[in-house]
Amino acid sequence: MEIAVISGKGGTGKSSISAALATIAAPVVLADCDVDAANLFILFEPTHEEEIVYVGAQNAVINYDLCLNCGTCADYCRFDAISFVEGRITIQEINCDGCKLCSRICPAKAITMVDSDKSRIYSGTFRNGKMVYGRLAPGEENSGKMVNIIRNKAKEIAKKNSFETIILDGAPGIGCPVISTIAGVDKVVIVTEPTMSGLSDIERTIKTVSKFNVKAYVLINKYDLNEEMTDKIIDFCADSEITVLGKLPFDKIVVDALSVRKSVIENAPGSELSLEIKKIHKKLIPN
Amino acid sequence: MKQSDKIKIAIASGKGGTGKTFVATNLFYSLKKRDYDVDMVDCDAEEPNCTIFISGDLVGSTDITHKVPVIDEIACAYCDKCRQYCNYKAIFLLPEAKIIKVIEELCHGCGACSVACEYGAIREKDVVQGEVNRYRLDNGCYLTEARMKIGVMSPVPVIKAAINKAGENNIKIMDSPPGTSCPFIHTVARADYVVLVTEPTPFGLSDLRQSIKTLDGMDKRYGVIINRAGLGDTKTYDYLKTNNIPLLMEISFDRKIACHYSKGELIAKEDIQWREKFIDLFNNILKHYGDSGN
Numbered sequence: 001m002e003i004a005v006i007s008g009k010g011g012t013g014k015s016s017i018s019a020a021l022a023t024i025a026a027p028v029v030l031a032d033c034d035v036d037a038a039n040l041f042i043l044f045e046p047t048h049e050e051e052i053v054y055v056g057a058q059n060a061v062i063n064y065d066l067c068l069n070c071g072t073c074a075d076y077c078r079f080d081a082i083s084f085v086e087g088r089i090t091i092q093e094i095n096c097d098g099c100k101l102c103s104r105i106c107p108a109k110a111i112t113m114v115d116s117d118k119s120r121i122y123s124g125t126f127r128n129g130k131m132v133y134g135r136l137a138p139g140e141e142n143s144g145k146m147v148n149i150i151r152n153k154a155k156e157i158a159k160k161n162s163f164e165t166i167i168l169d170g171a172p173g174i175g176c177p178v179i180s181t182i183a184g185v186d187k188v189v190i191v192t193e194p195t196m197s198g199l200s201d202i203e204r205t206i207k208t209v210s211k212f213n214v215k216a217y218v219l220i221n222k223y224d225l226n227e228e229m230t231d232k233i234i235d236f237c238a239d240s241e242i243t244v245l246g247k248l249p250f251d252k253i254v255v256d257a258l259s260v261r262k263s264v265i266e267n268a269p270g271s272e273l274s275l276e277i278k279k280i281h282k283k284l285i286p287n
Numbered sequence: 288m289k290q291s292d293k294i295k296i297a298i299a300s301g302k303g304g305t306g307k308t309f310v311a312t313n314l315f316y317s318l319k320k321r322d323y324d325v326d327m328v329d330c331d332a333e334e335p336n337c338t339i340f341i342s343g344d345l346v347g348s349t350d351i352t353h354k355v356p357v358i359d360e361i362a363c364a365y366c367d368k369c370r371q372y373c374n375y376k377a378i379f380l381l382p383e384a385k386i387i388k389v390i391e392e393l394c395h396g397c398g399a400c401s402v403a404c405e406y407g408a409i410r411e412k413d414v415v416q417g418e419v420n421r422y423r424l425d426n427g428c429y430l431t432e433a434r435m436k437i438g439v440m441s442p443v444p445v446i447k448a449a450i451n452k453a454g455e456n457n458i459k460i461m462d463s464p465p466g467t468s469c470p471f472i473h474t475v476a477r478a479d480y481v482v483l484v485t486e487p488t489p490f491g492l493s494d495l496r497q498s499i500k501t502l503d504g505m506d507k508r509y510g511v512i513i514n515r516a517g518l519g520d521t522k523t524y525d526y527l528k529t530n531n532i533p534l535l536m537e538i539s540f541d542r543k544i545a546c547h548y549s550k551g552e553l554i555a556k557e558d559i560q561w562r563e564k565f566i567d568l569f570n571n572i573l574k575h576y577g578d579s580g581n
Contacts, residue, residue: 008334010303010465015490036466037301037497039490058374078354078398080447094476094505099397100374138501141469144440172303172465173333176440196551197308197336204334207437225542226549255518258488 002155002166003284004033004181007191008201008208010172013221014191015039016254017277018169019263022128024281025165030126031154032133033147033181034171035119036140043261046124046131054119054134054149057098057141060091066110073102073111098141116140123153130157144176151180165285174208182209187284188216189245194229202233206240216242219280223247246280248273292457296572297330297478299463299471301494305484306514306538307331309548310568311462312340313555317565318458319428320555326454330474331464332417332433332442339551341430343422351448352413353396356389362408363387372403392440417445419452429454443473450477467494467501475502480576481509482535487519492526499532510535510575512568533575536568 005018015032019040022030032038060073060081069089074082081095082102091102103111118137123130132154134146154166170181182188188209192202202218209216218237223230230247237244249272257267265274298311311327318325329337356369356378365385370378377393378400380386391414401409417435424430433449435442442464453459461478464470475481481502485495495511502509510533513523517540527534538544547554555562 007303009336011305012303036468036471037303037494039302039493042489042493076398076402078396094472097395097397098374099395099399101372101397101399101402104372104399105402136468138467138497138504139472141472143468173331173442173470174437175333175435175442175470177468179438179440193549195549196339197334197548200336200339201334204437211438225545229549252518255488258490259520261489 001164001187001285002168002185003187003189004168004170004185005189005191006170006178006181006205007172008174008205009192009198012191012193012198013254015169016258016264017191017219017221018167019043020265020277021281022167023263023265024278025167025285026128027161027163028129028165028167029154029158029163030129030131031150031166031168033150033168033177035134035136035143035146035177036171038133038135040169041131041133043258043263044126044128044131045261046126048122049124050122052121052149053117054121054146055115055117056119056145058100058113058115059093059096059098060100060102060111061114062089062091063110063112066108068108070107073106076101076105119146121146121150121153123157129163130161132157143171144180147177147180174204178208182212182214185214188214189284190216190218191221192218192233193222194220194226194233196229199229199233199236203236206242217245217284218242219245220247222250224249245283246276248276294457294480294573294576295459295461295478297461297463297475297481298484299475299481299498300465300484301467301498302485302491303465305486305491307465307484308336308340308462310482310484310512311460312337313553313561314565314568315341315460316553317555317562318569319424319426320562321566322426323458324427324456325458325460326428326456327430328449328453328459328461329430329432330446330449330461332435332445332449332470333464335432335434337430337462338422338432340553341424343424343430345420346423347421349419349448349452350415351417351419351445352415353444354398354411355391355394355396355414356400356409357412358387358389359408359410360387362406364406364408366405368403368405369400369409372399374399417442419445419449421452428456442470446470446473467497472501475507476505478507480572481507482512482572483509484512484514485523486515487513487521487523491519492523495523508576510572512536512538514538515540535571535575536564
């Protein structure tokens with residue numbers, strides 16, 4: 001079973017909850033799909049058994065020995081990436097979308113496409129099973145494609161080791177890395193918090209998830225920061241026919257566990273919070 | 288209105304939920320209250336939240352579109368050239384069965400397929416990617432919001448459009464999306480100075496390093512705010528000191544702040560001392576921006 005843990009809003013506690021679930025559900029494959037801010041490897045310090053070079057987008061590069069400075073490429077580029085700078089045709093790498101049209105239409109064949117190959121995907125063993133995670137090179141694009149490769153790797157490892165559960169820790173937001181994380185999974189857990197922002201974000205997240213045929217659950221973290229807002233979120237979920245898995249109080253023990261590189265279940269197994277998470281796990285994965 | 292030098296400040300963070308929007312909205316409010324000529328841009332197009340904290344009159348809403356191909360199956364020769372030209376795998380083609388389809392979600396609107404087609408079989412239609420909303424506030428300030436349409440893959444076109452449509456005031460505060468990939472890059476690329484908001488935990492530090500690597504690669508000036516100080520450990524402070532990175536502000540963990548925020552309230556509105564703190568932050572930013580020789 002593939003379970004994705006996501007949250008529209010960042011910082012609601014996705015990764016801490018993924019880590020806790022991965023501890024309870026062990027042995028698991030834990031896949032960190034938050035590729036531009038991967039964190040779970042810090043907590044679980046997996047071994048490096050395999051490294052995959054990930055080629056993301058391409059960038060257009062001009063060979064000035066051949067360039068006629070005619071400006072045809074600038075006319076065709078729809079991403080405002082090519083313009084004359086001090087009289088010379090110039091590509092702004094940041095705006096280049098990698099569509100390759102400039103390279104195809106250049107009359108002097110002066111533009112080539114260069115792969116960005118600095119991103120990596122790693123897999124290895126950690127104390128609760130196997131782990132797959134990506135490290136997108138700073139500034140790299142196309143994180144959705146990387147998430148797809150991570151998920152395929154996770155499935156392959158799960159099959160090989162006969163692990164039943166794959167937990168995907170997703171990115172914040174609702175764009176391409178998140179869509180790639182939830183497409184085709186069995187269950188999605190949306191972790192939220194009782195703030196106006198949390199409520200606004202969960203509305204957008206639920207709408208995004210509803211475009212896919214997956215069972216969605218909501219978990220309200222730090223519920224005691226604003227109980228009135230917690231009730232509003234519960235009402236909203238009832239209206240949207242989404243099951244609320246449970247609510248967790250704000251507790252410093254989550255950060256304390258993180259500081260000693262442990263999940264909250266590992267560091268404080270008998271705590272009220274841990275017991276609550278175990279109940280949530282049971283609801284999510286009934287035996 | 289107070290005149291000041293032009294500066295665009297992006298409030299960003301690698302990790303989500305560190306307090307970007309909290310800092311951006313309170314900084315904006317404090318400057319506005321002090322009569323600075325300031326505008327705000329909400330660049331977090333996937334989950335825009337600034338309007339929860341800052342309200343104004345909606346004075347304009349623009350759909351942001353891109354061009355997606357429409358294939359005329361009668362004119363199409365199923366020659367495969369458009370599929371070869373598409374670098375995003377957005378054209379699905381089975382020549383023998385004469386099946387050709389555009390997968391609109393994958394299309395980036397580059398126009399390569401139209402260029403490729405030799406049979407005049409491709410025309411284009413506008414597809415909405417999101418909207419840019421402009422709100423007029425008091426004191427001649429504007430809030431421009433990028434709002435991606437749900438289900439769209441990339442917020443970048445909407446972010447770029449929102450920054451282009453931002454107000455005319457000299458100071459611009461941009462609330463950035465989290466992370467270090469394209470949405471973040473396209474926001475900070477347009478900023479003169481970047482404020483990175485972090486929290487003093489191992490996750491916060493790891494993401495901060497990633498953000499800094501990205502900004503160094505872009506030759507951007509930046510400083511750091513540590514939010515929820517008192518939680519976690521001291522490693523973030525050590526890192527800033529070792530690398531000579533300015534610590535612009537510290538915000539202690541305080542349930543009261545969290546509670547105000549949860550209700551959609553601005554602490555700088557409720558508490559004049561906080562307004563002063565955000566004005567100090569602005570002066571700190573100007574000082575470091577000036578020192579960096581820009």
